[in-house]
Amino acid sequence: MKILVAVKRVVDFNVRIQVKADGSGVASDGVKMSMNPFDEIAVEEALRLKEAGKAEEVIAITIGPKASQEQLRTALAMGADRAIHVETDEDIQPLTAARILNAIIDKEEPKIVMLGKQAIDDDNNQTAQMLAALANWPQATFASQLEVDGDVANVTREVDAGLETIAVDLPAVISADLRLNEPRYVKLPDIMKAKRKPIDTFTLADLGVEAAASVKVLKTSAPATRQAGIKVETVDELVVALKERGLF
Amino acid sequence: MTKVLIIAEHDGKHINGSTARAVTCAQGLSAESVEIAVFAAEGTALAEQAATLSGVTKVLLIENPANEHALAAVLAPQIEVLASEYSHVLAPSTTFGKDLTPRIAAHLGVPQISDIMRVESPRIFDRPIYAGNAIVTVEAPAGIVVATVRTASFSEAETTGSATIEKREVNIELPSHTRFVKLETSGGGDRPDLQAATKVVSGGRGVGSKDNFNVIYSLADKLGAAVGASRAAVDAGFIPNDHQVGQTGKIIAPELYMAFGISGAIQHLAGIKDAGTIVAINKDPDAPIFEVADFGLVGDLFEIIPELEKALA
Amino acid sequence: MPEYKAPQRDMMFVLNDIINVSELAELPGFEDATPDIVQGVVDEAAKIIENTIAPLNETGDREGCRFDNGMVTAPAGFKEAYQLYSESGWTGLDKSIDFGGQGLPYTLATAVSDMLCAGNDAFSLYPGLTNGACEALMEHGSQELQDTYLEKLTTGEWTGTMCLTEPQAGSDLSQVRTRAIDQNDGTYLIEGTKIFITGGEHDFVDNIIHLVLARLPDAPAGVKGISMFVVPKFMVDSDGNPGARNPVVCASIEEKMGIHGSSTCVMSFENATGYLIGNANEGLRYMFTMMNLARLMVGLQGLGVAERATQGAIEYAKERKQATAINGGETIIHHPDVRRMLMTMKALTEGCRMVAYDTAKHYDISKAHPDESVRKTANDRVELMTPICKAFATDVGCEVASLGVLVLGGAGYIRESGMEQYIRDAKIFCIYEGTNTIQALDLVGRKMKMNLPQTFIKEMINDLAAESGNDELGFIVEPMQAALNLLDKTTQWLTAAALEDPQNPAATAVEYLTMYSLVTHGHFWIKAARAALAKQDDDFYKGKLATARFFTNKILPRIYGLAPVIMAGSESVMTAEEDWL
Ligand SMILES: Cc1cc2nc3c(=O)[nH]c(=O)nc-3n(C[C@H](O)[C@H](O)[C@H](O)COP(=O)(O)OP(=O)(O)OC[C@H]3O[C@@H](n4cnc5c(N)ncnc54)[C@H](O)[C@@H]3O)c2cc1C
């Protein structure tokens, strides 16, 4: 069984992003970029399935500019067997990403496609679900636990009401939530080995994928900031203040 | 012509408050009609509740044993059938809506807009990115607008309406590849729902243990508040995941949010930006939570909570 | 304690824009060191250091090492962090592939050490001293010794020490008394006491390999009679596993000012079995093999502590509100004097990074370049820069750590702020691996005799000529012209004055090293300014340019205080008789 894992290059989660003054986006020049943390969890889960003998091959895929090969190298260093880079300098929105991944599904015929539940840049939380729709596969989103048993995956999902468990027939799309696992630290020898692992590169045209109509970003602005309030010295003071607002 | 279809979220007994918030968002679209679709095994009572939401013109009830649990793979194809009559399909941006809506959009071949926080025009919306650290104004392309509604940005619609209820049959073959197994709720007892509550008492890593969380529950009960938590508290097993507030947890907008032993990481703050009044209790005077708190009190939560309770008694 | 975040953008700036690290991949043997590997190494090392090693800096300081009946327990978490670090392959980064290393350039190891030292200086010593032991064995050990020890030291499964110091032999190793008796079976019995031995005993690993300076009975007196031996804590059996306990024991550990997480041991060699490295009586030369790298490493410790103090101070200054500043700013970062301190910290720290990485690159060239004359030139540069990297960067460590405390005011003096630890940690870097005095004496003595400082002054002057006429760089080029002329003049004075009276250079060496270092920093700030000008619109590059300007106006002029001091020679230093003091 093959597992395909999609990873995205995003601004590192530690970076305090800044909205550009002209409203044209957020400053990203020279800013530290990393693999989307949810995707890292997805890669880790795929590798654990392989290490548990439930999968033979883990293929990492990314869609993005040349530099996103860095994130593929990270996935390869973590232990993915090979990688696919769909190279494009365009802004790829979820529906197009799903189309691309669907085209790769046709090529690779994986049993599981793992993705992070959302990318921390656009916070869309869509690609996995859209891919499942296009492929006509089951989806198990926001996974916090995954058990693969033959042709069925039992997935525990973090939902607003608690923990929901569903069973999905494979092949399926699974999106990872934060508590699914803790990704490993990459070992230095594996960084070196990753260099020798193959990365196949395609363009959208190679895959016969046409970009979907996209949502147009008209402007980017900084959020309204909350005014810092006051520090009170005592509990009594706090209680009085809250009572004044009718909250206590 | 703007015709909106909202997919109702419910637990089989109650229409979730987030649905009422999506209705408020829909009202901002100057819509000709706002309809709610209720998918359920048996949904008459649910449909009746939905019909009371002000501004709703019609409730569609689609009953089918397969609709007992909200499985995206089962619901999406049914919604695809209905969607052609509408200009907008909306769902709340809860785990229910986030799971389902993209699947609908992909079936329809249109992009989806996540987390609408402001409506500028029927096709132009504001939405947060980077955990709310930037806001983009986006325009949907031609075709049906499929979107989720950031519930914290809209209040619940009132319940003075009386829309008509219409039963619909959707006769298509539904997939059986996805099966509900179980739902474990943390059984908050009578405590209010985190997303609907007007008051929330929240604990972080500073609370220290599962047992210690009892002080949080106790204060919450005295205040009639829901209980929230930081990711660190959930990760440490102090409290179940459905209490997590933040970028990857729940985004909430209570009138009062009290944070105990929470440092205020940006991912956590993303969940409470719309709270009315934020109170922070932390023993570290430099904790970033104080930068957003309306009232900050530096001190040990274990000393402060009993004093607060005394003041309430 | 301020959280440590690896300054990756700064590091990549130095690697890419200052030293052009991509050239290393063109050297035979370093083909793997391509830009993606460089990035990957920095990224992944940063993760493990930030998340697992840096958080132990403060707890390690508070808890310290514990001694009990010959056993030493490192602070909680050190063992696990060390195991994760070594099992992840980081200890073998630049070591030979033949022994399980990755064979990557030393420059990359330097970038990783930069982070490791900043993250946790005390921790960094355990792998750091192992490096020295590896290097000495690699260069001078027999095949058999290499086969027995190198792989385990490379993978970090075992650690190494350097046992030089004895109660009567510190800076002056000619006084070493530890004895070695030839057993005529290929082994020697080692007897004596070594003090201040870093990592001499600890609980991380199965075996500790001591490299020991000792004297054979018939050896000539002084440094010409010192030999080097390998003494394992546990004898290694034929399968390469630790066997019988060798009688080399930790008699006690020191209570000390800082680096509490690092064990500093009195080691007693009680007729322990040792193996001779290389030839008898050539131990001092071999020692310098490990010493040179160790000195560069200590320089990185100085850089590391400076980086961490700078991060902590900037973070605090952006938050602390105290009196509205003249410019209306609310936080103390707006007060000109706080800004002066922070800019000083930033400029000195970043300057040390540039010099350290550039020296590392020359080290790689000196090892791997196919052309012998290029190797020789590069080696000369390393020789020249070793005392500068060691002494100046560690002086900077102390200066910056001290400023860091001041920026925080009273809070800085309080333990909880974490800042006072940096002062306590930083001082030792000026002392071990040859005090900064010894470094300065090396610069004005041996290095000056080899004409190395003079040659590099010429090189800097030539480089500068290429920039004259570049108006945008004028702000730094012109002051640097004057600075180089003064340095040249001072150097000539010193050479002449040394012939007159050897006390002249001895009394002014430290000031000369400082002056030389400051001008060297200027040389690199020109490069930084040039690189930043090409890309200026971004805040990062604007900051670089502003720092270059600050350095030029506010730090470089220190040399105008130093030059006359140097040229005043030793006379007033030595006039007072011993009894008058
Ligand atoms: C991709 C991603 C998504 C994330 N999503 C979320 C999210 O949705 N929600 C979320 O919360 N986090 C999220 N995080 C994690 C976030 O970055 C923080 O790690 C987390 O919020 C920290 O939780 P905390 O404030 O409880 O813990 P800490 O940061 O450890 O803070 C504990 C605080 O308790 C205080 N304290 C300790 N003892 C006491 C006492 N006795 N009395 C008073 N105060 C005390 C301390 O001073 C400290 O400020 C996410 C992280 C990532 C990378």
Ligand SMILES: Cc1cc2nc3c(=O)[nH]c(=O)nc-3n(C[C@H](O)[C@H](O)[C@H](O)COP(=O)(O)OP(=O)(O)OC[C@H]3O[C@@H](n4cnc5c(N)ncnc54)[C@H](O)[C@@H]3O)c2cc1C
């Ligand atoms: C925490 C710690 C860890 C250490 N780790 C190790 C280790 O792992 N292995 C090891 O072998 N040693 C180690 N040392 C020892 C260290 O290298 C020596 O302390 C150092 O070399 C100085 O020697 P000393 O202490 O004898 O000082 P001295 O040599 O007595 O120096 C005293 C002063 O005299 C000055 N001085 C000495 N000679 C001259 C000279 N010729 N001209 C001008 N000034 C001079 C010195 O600069 C210094 O200011 C460690 C020491 C410490 C404190």
